[in-house]
Amino acid sequence: MRKKLAAGNWKMNGTAAALEEVTALAGAHPRPVADILICPPATLIDRMATVAKGTAIALGGQDCHAAHTGAHTGDIAAHMLADAGATHVILGHSERRTDHGETDADVRAKTLAALDAGLVAVVCVGETEGQRDAGETLNVIGTQLAGSLPDEGVTGATVVVAYEPVWAIGTGRVPTIEQIAEVHDFMRAELAKRFGDVAEGIRLLYGGSVKPANAAEIFATSNVDGALVGGASLKAVDFSAIISALEVA
Incomplete structure (x- = not known):
């Protein structure tokens, strides 16, 4: 059985003062049923690792470069994230794809780098509002999955896939339960076609305006x-409520 995972993406938010939220979250979930992951800005990973030491909270980066080292000003290599205390890294988030023009091939290269560094790759896929309205959702998701995941090294222990419809991120809009189920069932089937029985162990996350109020219904979905989780993961009280909903789903 796949263990549930609550992952928080802090995006470009958080300074040293926010570390107290990690302490509060750890205190609220000393022995969680679900795995808990926080992906803060890179500036906080090392300090957060110290705060989270001995707790059930794992840490991740929000991106990494495909190269191990080199003249890439402002970028961070996967092994550097691991050295700072990260065990995971988010890759292919829609904001990276949109703001930085990342392609599926870029995401695949970064995924390979993450796996090589021993990090769990949280690979994101999702359609825009225009693609959803045009009935292209499953084609878009299928193409992104095919292009973003490498052929080798993908298992339930090394890769997590996150479905985040672009039009639901930070907007308050949430797909219907039927729409979420359709995409997640589709992803499971596509992964099974490509990776066989291994696909059954790959965790599929939903992201996009997840709140304490809608979490339980979403987590009960196929x-x-x-x-x-984005904004709702910044405060321990909000993220804790989502984690609790996940644990009883």
């Missing part, structure tokens, strides 16, 4: 193994 093939939803957890959530990739």
Whole structure:
């Protein structure tokens, strides 16, 4: 059985003062049923690792470069994230794809780098509002999955896939339960076609305006193994409520 995962993406938010939220979250979930992951800005990973030491909270980066080292000003290599205390890294988030023009091939290269560094790759896919309205959702998701995941090294222990419809991120809009189930069932089937029995162990997360108020219903949906949470993960009280909903789903 796949263990549930609650992942928080802090995006470009958080300074040293926010570390107290990690302490509060750890205190609220000393022995969680679900896995808990926080992906803070890179500036906080090392300090957060110290705060989270001995707790059930794992840490991740929000991106990495495909190269191991080199003249890439402002970028961070996967092994550097691991050295700072990260065990995971988010890759292919829609904001990276949109703001930085990342392609599926870029995401695949970064995924390979993450796996080589021993990090769990949280690979994101999702359609825009225009693609959803045009009935292209499953084609878009299928193409992104095919292009973003490498052929080798993908297992339930090394890769997590997160479905985040672009039009639901930070907007307050949430797909219907039927729409979420359709995409997650589709992803499971596509992964099974490509990776065989291994696909059954790959966790599928939903992300996009997940709140304490809607978490329980989303987590009870077919093939939803957890959530990739944005703004609601910044405060321990909000993220804790989502984690609690996940644990009883």
